[in-house]
Amino acid sequence: MSLKKIAEMTGLSIATVSHALNGTRAVSEDSREKVLSAAKVVGYRPNMAARMLRTQKSNTIAIIIPSDTNNMNANYFYMDVIMGVRKKMFETQYELIVSTYDPHGGVQQSLPSAQVLRQHWVDGVIVVPSSHSQRQIRSIREMGLPYVLMDRRSDDESSCVTSNNKKGVADAVRLFAACGKRRIGFIGGIGSATGQQRYAGYLEALAELNMPADEALILLSPSYSLARGEECAVRLMETGADAILAADNVMVMGALRALKAAGARIPEDIGIIGFDDYDWMGMVSPPLTTVRQQAFQMGYIVAEVLMRKLGGIKTNEVIVLDTSLVVRQSHGW
Amino acid sequence: MSLKKIAEMTGLSIATVSHALNGTRAVSEDSREKVLSAAKVVGYRPNMAARMLRTQKSNTIAIIIPSDTNNMNANYFYMDVIMGVRKKMFETQYELIVSTYDPHGGVQQSLPSAQVLRQHWVDGVIVVPSSHSQRQIRSIREMGLPYVLMDRRSDDESSCVTSNNKKGVADAVRLFAACGKRRIGFIGGIGSATGQQRYAGYLEALAELNMPADEALILLSPSYSLARGEECAVRLMETGADAILAADNVMVMGALRALKAAGARIPEDIGIIGFDDYDWMGMVSPPLTTVRQQAFQMGYIVAEVLMRKLGGIKTNEVIVLDTSLVVRQSHGW
DNA sequence: TTGTATGCGTTATCAG
DNA sequence: CTGATAACGCATACAA
Numbered sequence: 001m002s003l004k005k006i007a008e009m010t011g012l013s014i015a016t017v018s019h020a021l022n023g024t025r026a027v028s029e030d031s032r033e034k035v036l037s038a039a040k041v042v043g044y045r046p047n048m049a050a051r052m053l054r055t056q057k058s059n060t061i062a063i064i065i066p067s068d069t070n071n072m073n074a075n076y077f078y079m080d081v082i083m084g085v086r087k088k089m090f091e092t093q094y095e096l097i098v099s100t101y102d103p104h105g106g107v108q109q110s111l112p113s114a115q116v117l118r119q120h121w122v123d124g125v126i127v128v129p130s131s132h133s134q135r136q137i138r139s140i141r142e143m144g145l146p147y148v149l150m151d152r153r154s155d156d157e158s159s160c161v162t163s164n165n166k167k168g169v170a171d172a173v174r175l176f177a178a179c180g181k182r183r184i185g186f187i188g189g190i191g192s193a194t195g196q197q198r199y200a201g202y203l204e205a206l207a208e209l210n211m212p213a214d215e216a217l218i219l220l221s222p223s224y225s226l227a228r229g230e231e232c233a234v235r236l237m238e239t240g241a242d243a244i245l246a247a248d249n250v251m252v253m254g255a256l257r258a259l260k261a262a263g264a265r266i267p268e269d270i271g272i273i274g275f276d277d278y279d280w281m282g283m284v285s286p287p288l289t290t291v292r293q294q295a296f297q298m299g300y301i302v303a304e305v306l307m308r309k310l311g312g313i314k315t316n317e318v319i320v321l322d323t324s325l326v327v328r329q330s331h332g333w
Numbered sequence: 334m335s336l337k338k339i340a341e342m343t344g345l346s347i348a349t350v351s352h353a354l355n356g357t358r359a360v361s362e363d364s365r366e367k368v369l370s371a372a373k374v375v376g377y378r379p380n381m382a383a384r385m386l387r388t389q390k391s392n393t394i395a396i397i398i399p400s401d402t403n404n405m406n407a408n409y410f411y412m413d414v415i416m417g418v419r420k421k422m423f424e425t426q427y428e429l430i431v432s433t434y435d436p437h438g439g440v441q442q443s444l445p446s447a448q449v450l451r452q453h454w455v456d457g458v459i460v461v462p463s464s465h466s467q468r469q470i471r472s473i474r475e476m477g478l479p480y481v482l483m484d485r486r487s488d489d490e491s492s493c494v495t496s497n498n499k500k501g502v503a504d505a506v507r508l509f510a511a512c513g514k515r516r517i518g519f520i521g522g523i524g525s526a527t528g529q530q531r532y533a534g535y536l537e538a539l540a541e542l543n544m545p546a547d548e549a550l551i552l553l554s555p556s557y558s559l560a561r562g563e564e565c566a567v568r569l570m571e572t573g574a575d576a577i578l579a580a581d582n583v584m585v586m587g588a589l590r591a592l593k594a595a596g597a598r599i600p601e602d603i604g605i606i607g608f609d610d611y612d613w614m615g616m617v618s619p620p621l622t623t624v625r626q627q628a629f630q631m632g633y634i635v636a637e638v639l640m641r642k643l644g645g646i647k648t649n650e651v652i653v654l655d656t657s658l659v660v661r662q663s664h665g666w
Numbered sequence: 667t668t669g670t671a672t673g674c675g676t677t678a679t680c681a682g
Numbered sequence: 683c684t685g686a687t688a689a690c691g692c693a694t695a696c697a698a
Contacts, residue, residue: 001455002675013685018677028683043476048454048674049391052382053690060430067416079412083400095449097393098431100419116428120334120691121381136423226612253612260616279559279586280613283593283611335691345667351693358694361667385693386674453675 006044010034021046060095061306062116062149063126067100068223077249077276077295078128081150084299085126092307097122103191104129104223117145129154131192146309150302152193153318159309161302161319165194168245168291168323169201170208172273175289175325176243177209179332183217183273184219185241187232187251190220198247198275217241221251229254230261237262242270243332249276255282256330271332287328294321338378343367354379356602393428394639395449396459396483400433401556410582410609410628411461417632418459425640430455436463436524437556444576449510450478457639462487464525479642483635485526486651494635494652498527501624501656502534502580503541505606508622508658509576510542512665514604516550518574520565520584523553531580531608550574562587570595575603576665582609589617589663604665608633627654 003021007014012031019025020035020043027035033124038044052058063085065078082098089096099116116122117140124146129137134154140147141157149160176184184200189195199220206213216239219232229251236244237259244254252274256266264270266286274281277292298321305317336354340347345364345617353368354377361460371377385391396418415431422429432449440629449455450473457479462470467487473480474490484495503599516607519535522528534551539546549572552565562584569577570592577592579585589599597603599619607614610625631654638650 006677014676015678015686016684017683022677024677031344031683045451045453045476047386047450047675049382049385050690051677051694053380053386053674054676054678056690058382062428067419075412075416076409079408082431083408083433086400086431090433091450095395095430095432097428098419098502099428100416115426118378119381120378140579143378250612253616260618274688278613279583280611280617283586283589284613284616285593287616336693337691347692348670349668355693359667364667384693386676386690387692387694389674435696486667499669539694 001042003048005042006035006038009038009042013316021294032288051179058123059061059093060097060122061124061303061310062091062097062099062122063097063128064101064116065128066130068103069148076278077293080295081299081302084296084301085303086299087296088300088303088307094123094307101130101199101310118324124148124310126150126302126306128152135194146306146308148302148306150298154193157316159297159305159317161305161317162194163293164320164323165197166201166204168275168293168325169198169245170205171323171325172245172291172331173202173205173288174209175327175331176210176271176273177205177246179243179267179271181243181332183214183239183241184211184243184245185219185232185236185239186223186245186247187218187219187229187236187255188245188247189222189224189251191222195220195247202245203245213241222292224248224250226250226254226257233258234262236263237270244270244272246272246274249274249278252288252290256288267330267332272330273328277326279325282322282328286330289328290326292324292326294323297321334375334377335380338375339368339371340586342371342375360446361427369552376505384611391428391454391456392426393431393455394422394428394457394459395430395455396461397432397434397449399436399463401436409611410626413628414635417634418424418636419630419632421633421636421640427456427640434463448640455482457643459483459635459639461485462526479639481635481639481642483631487526490649492638492648492650494631494638494654495527496626496631496648497653497656498530499534499537501608501626501658502531502578503523503538504656505578505624505664506535506538507542508660508664509578509604509606510538510544512576512600512604514576514665515544516547516572516574517576517578518550518552518565518569518572519578519580520552520554520562520569520588521556521578522555522584524555524635528553528580535578535580557581557583559583559587559590563591566591567595570597570603576600577603577605579605579607582607584608584613585623586619598663600663605648605663607663610659614659616656617660619663622661622664623659625657627656632653 003014006017020027020032128151149158153160233255246255274290281288336347339350352358353365461484482491486493566588579588609625612620
């Protein structure tokens, strides 16, 4: 199983065997063949641990995402992201460790649950920070582990890849306004930088349109859930909203359900725009207008940025991916 | 950064430092404190490579899933699975490597793209086999790497955790029949063991109900896609089907879209039942009746089985998880 | 309670 | 073109 064994089988030295296998120095054709066939016979597989120990490289990175156990749906966004990361990993022959943490685990629990960080192991890490993870991010930086933030920005000193959440929501608000909507409600999360940016986009667009920001139309929650989405939508209907911006793919489902349960006509009585884009959104009635994020690309690009860092490049990159409005029918005419 | 350094700092031996850190033998309170504080000062993190090399254990497993790049939706099922696996991993302090392969990559390409298998590294592996991966599975077995199959069964010698696909589909057919449906169409995949089992369930239920299996009502495809789902549904409408069983969460979306586009009344003109259960399925109109799989549990359980194997238990376990009908409205009355 | 010393499987250096 | 050997950082058997 080891180089040593193959060396014994072939009568060559460990060094020659290693070089023959890796093509890292000239080896006679004769020796090469002997080594290769012996390796095949015993089913030789290199021992990564030894290689890592020697080279100080694991060819492995980790991605650490929040996993809200009572809201599994939010994770689908990260699935697309992970597939994007995987694509880059495949191209570069890296392996990917997927780790999770509980975003509601409190300050000290938030990120470090990822034991992968506490061990000298991965070459780099992609992190989706929570609002409590500044300290962990700092410690990652201090231990010299290459990293890139993703989806959410938590500070100015880190490389980061996010969506243009602010613009995405602002676009949606403008679309509502263009359709004659005047009382636009906002359902969002306040627990993450992402949520805050979306809220900021809402306020900004309102201001730009000279529309007042009515507190009764703004419903912020610490976390996302279907039930919470329903609840908020009910509240907004009572307040006389004629449009709802649900800044998250879970909330929008709840909101939609509540609207339908109440028998509201969409979009005549009340318009609705959601976040993220899945095929099913075109399948509900009316088909949902939504703010699309480039999830797969986000994964691919954040992996690319990390790879660049692993290559020794020192620049800090802040990449903001554009969102796009997927205009279907739920927003109005 | 290493035990050696801490040994130097504290004036103790490497052995004592190691034991103090790991609590693996008695150490005087005095020494312990010295070691711990020194470790904290220099930010000591154990070097996994060295530990792995020494102990021949990585505390890491891998899961290898098919990733159909032109059908990202299918992946969401595996996201739920992965979260289930993660839960077990969290409990047992293992890390999880997520690897993918192209299910349409042809025979030789199918599984081995997962380089993780070609390296002596992970302690065990969870594999979703494709119909072409028997050889790879055999080679995994031959190299003595503990493994468990998941979602699909490819042979009789491997431990395996799957859903009861056959029964799930049969239940759906019976429900259709109970609602007076007589010409029940089947849209399915033939490219995987999963698809074949679902098809078998369809035939079995039909036979049990003394209903003929009309070839014109059976549409099998090598792979899943939204477009293909639409196409099949159109065909089935032409053939006069009064019900459609779409044995996959992507196909059912396509089928639903086609039905709506054609202005069919659901479920009066034509009923439809899908596979897998997502929140959005309750949000379309009419709410979709579907065959639910226990995705999260499947992940948790398959991880459990693998852990058992890693613990040295030699039994082969074949676990079949029950499916359940989520009865909403699209099937009929 | 502590220390010494070995070896895990590689890569890479240095010497032939 | 080839070989001997050191070192990577750790766990642990053995000795004291």
